[in-house]
Structure formats: C-alpha cells, structure tokens
Amino acid sequence: MVNIPIINPLHWGYHGTVEQAVSPNGTVNLKLKDSKAGSSNKGSQLHEFIGEQVPELSNNARFELNPYLFTGILQTMYLGSADFSKSFPVFYGREIVNYSDGGISTADWVMAGWKQKYDFAENDAKFNLEQFKKDEESTHPENWPRLHPRTRFLNDEELKGVHAETKPLIVVLHGLAGGSHEPIIRSLTKNLSEISNGKFDVVVLNTRGCARSKITTRKLFYAYATDDIREFLKREKERHPGRRIFTVGYSFGGTILGNYLGEDGENAPVDAAAILCCPWDLYTASLKMRDDWWSRKLFSKNIAQFLTRLVKVNMGELEYTQGKDEPPAYPASIEHPSYTVFTRENLKKAYSFNSTVEFDDVYTAPCLGYKNALEYYKAGGSINRLPNIKVPTLIINSKDDPVVGEEAIPVVPAKENVNVTLCITDIGGHLAYLDKKYNSWAGAQIAQFFNKFEELVQ
Incomplete structure (x- = not known):
C-alpha cells in the first residue's frame, strides 16, 4: 500500500489571515501629498500605509477565498x-x-x-473578430507564430x-x-x-x-x-x-x-x-518540489516539461552542433552564458525529466558556469x-x-x-x-x- 502524505490541516479552509512581517524599527516613511491619507506632516510608514489604504493586507486582517478550493x-x-x-x-x-x-x-x-x-461585449466576451483579424493580418511580421487571443502587433x-x-x-x-x-x-x-x-x-x-x-x-x-x-x-x-x-x-x-x-x-x-x-x-523551494510528495507528483514534472517545450520550440535558434558551430570564446559564466548545452542529445534527455532540478542540471547551471542546479539556486535566489x-x-x-x-x-x-x-x-x-x-x-x-x-x- 502506498502511503500518501496528509496535507497540513492547519492550511485547510477558505478563511484566510494576513500577517505582516515588518522591521522592529518600522518601515520607510512615505511622504504624502496632502491630508487625504491622514497626517500629511508626519507622512506614513510603508506598512502602516498598506494597512490603512489596503485594509485586507493589514496585520491580522481576514479574507475569504473560494470554499471549494480549500487547500x-x-x-x-x-x-x-x-x-x-x-x-x-x-x-x-x-x-x-x-x-x-x-x-x-x-x-x-x-x-x-x-x-x-472592436465592439467588445463584456457580458459574453464577444467582439468584432472579423475586423480584428484584418488588423492582425496587416500588422503581423513574417515568420512569427500566431499570437494568443485578443493580441496582435501594433x-x-x-x-x-x-x-x-x-x-x-x-x-x-x-x-x-x-x-x-x-x-x-x-x-x-x-x-x-x-x-x-x-x-x-x-x-x-x-x-x-x-x-x-x-x-x-x-x-x-x-x-x-x-x-x-x-x-x-x-x-x-x-x-x-x-x-x-x-x-x-x-x-x-x-x-x-x-x-x-x-x-x-x-x-x-x-x-x-x-x-x-x-x-x-530558490534552493529551499527546490527542496520543497523534490521532497514534498504532492508538489513533486502534481507540479514539478509539469513545470519541467513546460520548460522543455520552450527549448524545443526555439531549437532553430538555440541549437549548438559540435564541429559545426564555433565554441564560446569565454568559459561559461553569468557574464558569458554558454550555449553549448542546447544540443539534440540534451533535448532528447529532457523529454524524460520529472523535475525542474533535472532541467536546470542539464541546461541552466552549466550554461551559467555552475556545477549543478542546487549551486545555481543558492546563488541565484533573490533572497540574496x-x-x-x-x-x-x-x-x-x-x-x-x-x-x-x-x-x-x-x-x-x-x-x-x-x-x-x-x-x-x-x-x-x-x-x-x-x-x-x-x-x-x-x-x-x-x-x-x-x-x-x-x-x-x-
């Protein structure tokens, strides 16, 4: 019998609470235009401004989400x-x-x-599609893929x-x-x-x-x-x-x-x-995606395959062929990313990836000069x-x-x-x-x- 982890019961429900994490010394003082927001002479600290002007983000504020989506x-x-x-x-x-x-x-x-x-009707999301398509055709650059709905070139x-x-x-x-x-x-x-x-x-x-x-x-x-x-x-x-x-x-x-x-x-x-x-x-988040049963089974593989499709679609420009293309002039680094990772062999590997760590091990980390994905995550996280x-x-x-x-x-x-x-x-x-x-x-x-x-x- 497979033991499926139990979702943390403390995170069930649709009634949410906000907790502000703020410096003990307060936050930056915002200079206000006038008295509309209160004491314009003293201004307002950022966290106080948020709490007063966006009440649902004040400390200990309550909010409600969809009761059917309770995790x-x-x-x-x-x-x-x-x-x-x-x-x-x-x-x-x-x-x-x-x-x-x-x-x-x-x-x-x-x-x-x-x-x-385009005579858009808000209630049924219909509009003058014929006119939109005419304008779309007249502005679309040659050899560009078709764009998503309601999007065209200017x-x-x-x-x-x-x-x-x-x-x-x-x-x-x-x-x-x-x-x-x-x-x-x-x-x-x-x-x-x-x-x-x-x-x-x-x-x-x-x-x-x-x-x-x-x-x-x-x-x-x-x-x-x-x-x-x-x-x-x-x-x-x-x-x-x-x-x-x-x-x-x-x-x-x-x-x-x-x-x-x-x-x-x-x-x-x-x-x-x-x-x-x-x-x-990024390092801690990657451990969540690797070690948490739900995250690994439900999300990690999908993200990895989404990234793989992105590489596949752009292989015409990205592909590196040894012996045909000149190797990079510099060792792989943040300043000089290497493109030698974009090979047909690596793309074939990528089709079987089950995690973003696997993708970044093969593509992102070596491209930027890191030994592996975890080293890249430790350096690249915006927490730094x-x-x-x-x-x-x-x-x-x-x-x-x-x-x-x-x-x-x-x-x-x-x-x-x-x-x-x-x-x-x-x-x-x-x-x-x-x-x-x-x-x-x-x-x-x-x-x-x-x-x-x-x-x-x-």
Missing part, C-alpha cells in the same frame, strides 16, 4: 487546469523590444480603447501613440515560461488597467522566447537575467523622465524583479513595486539581494504555496529591510488566491496598493 493544492491546480478563456478579457498590442546584445523580447501593452474599437501609428502616453506606467513580469496570456496575468492587467477609470498605462514584458515570442540570440532567461528589465525601464524613463513607473513580479518574474531591484538599489527608476508568490530562496532593495515594495507569500513552500518565505531578511513589507497569508496557493467568483484576491490588493500609492504618495 493551496486545489487553488493551484484549479488555476492551472480550469477554462478561463472567457475570463479576464484583455486586449494587448504587441511591441518587439530590441536589446543592446542583439536579442529581443516582446512587450504586450493593454489597449483599453480596443474594446470600443502598427506604426499605434506604437507612436503608446510611446507618447504619459500616464503612470505599471510593468508586469510573468511567471516561469509564462506570458501576458496567462489567466492570472490577465486578471492582474485587467484590474490594473481599469482601476480609477484607467489611471494607469499597463504593459507585460514577456521574457525571451515566451508568449509566442521569437528569439534572435542563444539566450533564454534565468534568475540573474535582469538586463532586459533594466534596459526596458531605462528606455521608458528616458522617454518621459517625469513619469512614475511601478513594477510587479509574479512567481519567477518576482525572482527576476527582486534581483533587479536589489542589484540597482537606489538607482532603479521605480517608484514602488509588488511581488507575489516569489520563490525567494532582498537586503539591498531601496524601493517601497509590497511582498505577498502564502504558507500553503505548493511550489514555493513556507520555508522559502523570507521572513528574517524582510524584517531587516525597512523598504519592504512582507504580507504572509495562511492560504492562497501559488499565484491563485481565487475568491468565490474565481477572481484573484491578491491581484485586487496589488492593484489597490498601486492605486493608493499613486494617489497619495509624493
């Missing part, structure tokens, strides 16, 4: 398997972003005006309009091998773009090779891949120096964002940030750079997250950095936090955080 495993499985095709309808206009190393990724801008342009005039916008900008980083099309990202971008009658401009920066993006260099993404977000934010800030910029990272996107904010410190052109369900300690985050940052993690695990939540480092407020929930799963209507509770809180920050903070 983190059920929340996470439902998010990954249910049909959300008609939920969170968002129109995206795609831009190809060019980087200094010759690589590209894509930026999907939320185009709120396209709902009217024409030159539309792109100029996007670049001329001066509203506060929110840049979203998605999870591992995901993209703007994911239901949880659409839920967030819909929330962000509609709050306060559309006060924000919202864009999802898809990582290289993701969301049906082509790649032009032998480089994908990894925990240290902060150059792209750095260049993108620099470009946007230079275009409109007085424009406020906010950033939000989900899961592995949170890892990249956390590493970037820690690397650049006070030089990051970001006014505030939010990070949801980030595996801050959390102490140097200088931007006011809201962090949300759940104790019942089957992908991250409770042990990877950075309680001690968060309490030692006055610029962050860590909100720990006892339920929510990985990125899900689905309420009775299957909307994202966490996404709504993040949207309200940015809304109030823009409204009240200098």
Whole structure:
C-alpha cells in the first residue's frame, strides 16, 4: 500500500489571515501629498500605509477565498487546469523590444480603447473578430507564430501613440515560461488597467522566447537575467523622465524583479513595486518540489516539461552542433552564458525529466558556469539581494504555496529591510488566491496598493 502524505490541516479552509512581517524599527516613511491619507506632516510608514489604504493586507486582517478550493493544492491546480478563456478579457498590442546584445523580447501593452474599437461585449466576451483579424493580418511580421487571443502587433501609428502616453506606467513580469496570456496575468492587467477609470498605462514584458515570442540570440532567461528589465525601464524613463513607473513580479518574474531591484538599489527608476508568490530562496523551494510528495507528483514534472517545450520550440535558434558551430570564446559564466548545452542529445534527455532540478542540471547551471542546479539556486535566489532593495515594495507569500513552500518565505531578511513589507497569508496557493467568483484576491490588493500609492504618495 502506498502511503500518501496528509496535507497540513492547519492550511485547510477558505478563511484566510494576513500577517505582516515588518522591521522592529518600522518601515520607510512615505511622504504624502496632502491630508487625504491622514497626517500629511508626519507622512506614513510603508506598512502602516498598506494597512490603512489596503485594509485586507493589514496585520491580522481576514479574507475569504473560494470554499471549494480549500487547500493551496486545489487553488493551484484549479488555476492551472480550469477554462478561463472567457475570463479576464484583455486586449494587448504587441511591441518587439530590441536589446543592446542583439536579442529581443516582446512587450504586450493593454489597449483599453480596443474594446470600443472592436465592439467588445463584456457580458459574453464577444467582439468584432472579423475586423480584428484584418488588423492582425496587416500588422503581423513574417515568420512569427500566431499570437494568443485578443493580441496582435501594433502598427506604426499605434506604437507612436503608446510611446507618447504619459500616464503612470505599471510593468508586469510573468511567471516561469509564462506570458501576458496567462489567466492570472490577465486578471492582474485587467484590474490594473481599469482601476480609477484607467489611471494607469499597463504593459507585460514577456521574457525571451515566451508568449509566442521569437528569439534572435542563444539566450533564454534565468534568475540573474535582469538586463532586459533594466534596459526596458531605462528606455521608458528616458522617454518621459517625469513619469512614475511601478513594477510587479509574479512567481519567477518576482525572482527576476527582486534581483533587479536589489542589484540597482537606489538607482532603479521605480517608484514602488509588488511581488507575489516569489520563490525567494530558490534552493529551499527546490527542496520543497523534490521532497514534498504532492508538489513533486502534481507540479514539478509539469513545470519541467513546460520548460522543455520552450527549448524545443526555439531549437532553430538555440541549437549548438559540435564541429559545426564555433565554441564560446569565454568559459561559461553569468557574464558569458554558454550555449553549448542546447544540443539534440540534451533535448532528447529532457523529454524524460520529472523535475525542474533535472532541467536546470542539464541546461541552466552549466550554461551559467555552475556545477549543478542546487549551486545555481543558492546563488541565484533573490533572497540574496532582498537586503539591498531601496524601493517601497509590497511582498505577498502564502504558507500553503505548493511550489514555493513556507520555508522559502523570507521572513528574517524582510524584517531587516525597512523598504519592504512582507504580507504572509495562511492560504492562497501559488499565484491563485481565487475568491468565490474565481477572481484573484491578491491581484485586487496589488492593484489597490498601486492605486493608493499613486494617489497619495509624493
């Protein structure tokens, strides 16, 4: 008889509680615009501001999720398997972003005006598909894959309009091998773009090779891949120096964002940030995925095979053939990633991978000069750079997250950095936090955080 582990009974239920992990000395003082938020002369500390302006994230606050999804495993499985095709309808206009190393990724801008342009009916999610397809065909670059629903490339005039916008900008980083099309990202971008009658401009920066993006260099993404977000934010800030910029990272996107904010410190052109369900300690999170029966059986293999498909789709550009291609000029390192791992032999191995550790052992670790995946995880986790985050940052993690695990939540480092407020929930799963209507509770809180920050903070 197989002994199946029992889920922790303390993490059952749909009534959740928030616990703020805050420095004993308090948090950074935010200068307020006026008296709308209380005592404008004294300002407001970050954790107090969050508690007052986003009440459901105050210390000991209670919230409710879907009663049918009463564990983190059920929340996470439902998010990954249910049909959300008609939920969170968002129109995206795609831009190809060019980087200094010759690589590209894509930026999907939320185009709120396209709902009217294409006669979108909110109740049944129908719109003028014929006109959309005509515009899609006229803007689609040659040899690019077909994009996800309600997403097409911007024409030159539309792109100029996007670049001329001066509203506060929110840049979203998605999870591992995901993209703007994911239901949880659409839920967030819909929330962000509609709050306060559309006060924000919202864009999802898809990582290289993701969301049906082509790649032009032998480089994908990894925990240290902060150059792209750095260049993108620099470009946007230079275009409109007085424009406020906010950033939000989900899961592995949170890892990249956390590493970037820690690397650049006070030089990051970001006014505030939010990070949801980030595996801050990649090493500890990897042990959760390896040793926990539920996490290993239900999630680890799926993630590994998702990454394998990403490599397979991009093998035309990535593939290295010994004897045909010149070997790298430098030993593998963070500064000079090696592409010799992208071989047909390794791809054949990858089809049988059952864990992300196996994938990173074969691909990511040797690509970056590490001995193995665990060494890469110890070095690449954003927990190492959390102490140097200088931007006011809201962090949300759940104790019942089957992908991250409770042990990877950075309680001690968060309490030692006055610029962050860590909100720990006892339920929510990985990125899900689905309420009775299957909307994202966490996404709504993040949207309200940015809304109030823009409204009240200098």
